[in-house]
Amino acid sequence: MSYRCFGATNCCKGDTTTTTNNNNPGQTKAQEIATDNVKLFSYNSLRSATRNFHPSNRIGAGGFGIVYKGVLRDGTLVAVKSLSVESKQGKDGFVTEIRVISNIKHPNLLELIGCCVEDNNRILIYEYMENNSLSTALLGSKGKHIAMGWATRAAICLGIANGLAFLHEEAEPHVVHRDIKASNVLLDGNLQPKIGDFGLAKLFPDNVTHLSTRVAGTIGYLAPEYALLGQLTKKADIYSFGVLVLEIISGRSSSKVAFGEDLLVLVEWTWKLWKEERPLDIVDPELTEYPEKEVMRFMKVALFCTQAAANQRPNMKQVVKMLSKDVNLNDKAITEPGVYRTHTSKHSGGGSSVETSSSHKNKSKQSLDVPANSIYFDSSEEMLPR
Numbered sequence: 001m002s003y004r005c006f007g008a009t010n011c012c013k014g015d016t017t018t019t020t021n022n023n024n025p026g027q028t029k030a031q032e033i034a035t036d037n038v039k040l041f042s043y044n045s046l047r048s049a050t051r052n053f054h055p056s057n058r059i060g061a062g063g064f065g066i067v068y069k070g071v072l073r074d075g076t077l078v079a080v081k082s083l084s085v086e087s088k089q090g091k092d093g094f095v096t097e098i099r100v101i102s103n104i105k106h107p108n109l110l111e112l113i114g115c116c117v118e119d120n121n122r123i124l125i126y127e128y129m130e131n132n133s134l135s136t137a138l139l140g141s142k143g144k145h146i147a148m149g150w151a152t153r154a155a156i157c158l159g160i161a162n163g164l165a166f167l168h169e170e171a172e173p174h175v176v177h178r179d180i181k182a183s184n185v186l187l188d189g190n191l192q193p194k195i196g197d198f199g200l201a202k203l204f205p206d207n208v209t210h211l212s213t214r215v216a217g218t219i220g221y222l223a224p225e226y227a228l229l230g231q232l233t234k235k236a237d238i239y240s241f242g243v244l245v246l247e248i249i250s251g252r253s254s255s256k257v258a259f260g261e262d263l264l265v266l267v268e269w270t271w272k273l274w275k276e277e278r279p280l281d282i283v284d285p286e287l288t289e290y291p292e293k294e295v296m297r298f299m300k301v302a303l304f305c306t307q308a309a310a311n312q313r314p315n316m317k318q319v320v321k322m323l324s325k326d327v328n329l330n331d332k333a334i335t336e337p338g339v340y341r342t343h344t345s346k347h348s349g350g351g352s353s354v355e356t357s358s359s360h361k362n363k364s365k366q367s368l369d370v371p372a373n374s375i376y377f378d379s380s381e382e383m384l385p386r
């Protein structure tokens, strides 16, 4: 194992005596982290990189704290995520995030360059992504909006699918992300997507269904079984991925926009249009030209992913195949989506109480078995290997 020290005191390679200080929890953590191949930064080096965390360097803020743009001494641009120290939950998430990310590398996963664990400071240093998040670029206000044609959107969907498939199937140990959403997809200079934020991710051994103690995802992306019952499986990520694909097709945010008189959420709206046999009505009006057959295929994949019955959803490897191959998908196998929502709707009598239901009772047959690959494909299509 190796690590490099960037101006931090007491934590350089081989200096185990200075990193071991049981009276100082920060130092103990530094030693643990050092064994995970993470570069350690001093607080001072990050202060100069971000011009003393100057407000004009601020690029965003989320549940863990503020994100700043920084320039390292060698000129490398970085995103510096400073954890708000008051949050105990945040600290735990920080340590988890470091351990998980440090050894997981994939072109569609945001690289964690290093961290700072000096005194009370808990800071993550990521590669800087020039085009910000998918949320800002695709769903954000006009000033920051980036026009994207279908080819770009399709490549983004496939890139996210590849990154998530890697987390689910290849990473050791396998990882459930728990907060797949547009703001956790960052875009590089070529609009290639990278999934960020593993702070909510948990180590996930094969064939184990976790029951989480708290729901960590974001409203608008939450699989109903996770939101209501706390059942955390890869299938909850796959649900969120399906929602994300619908956002990319429609250019609309699932957590902000309500559709029609009934204030339907994006998934419900898509399902309504699907039943009315006019699914392409959800397509972003900004997309003046697009290949209808391919967009339909992506929409079907999204609908497979957001089905109420978690065990009917495909796994991410199947999703990657469905998105990347020009195959005919089996419409008839798609069952109704599950929805968890909190906003006011006519369904909830106009009150402001939390509505926590699967908006459409799932009348479809629910098999306890994981569906074979063939269920997603027209019978004429080649069967996929498992």
Ligand SMILES: Nc1ncnc2c1ncn2[C@@H]1O[C@H](COP(=O)(O)OP(=O)(O)OP(=O)(O)O)[C@@H](O)[C@H]1O
Pocket: 059, 060, 061, 062, 063, 064, 065, 066, 067, 079, 081, 110, 126, 127, 128, 129, 130, 132, 133, 135, 136, 179, 183, 184, 186, 196, 197
């Ligand atoms: N590596 C990065 N490069 C460029 N911008 C980034 C990077 N990481 C984060 N950002 C920007 O900072 C914003 C905040 O990110 P952050 O992950 O803290 O919050 P969030 O994703 O909105 O919510 P959550 O805390 O639930 O993940 C992002 O939406 C994005 O605009």
Ligand SMILES: [Mg+2]
Pocket: 062, 183, 184, 196, 197
């Ligand atoms: Mg985030």
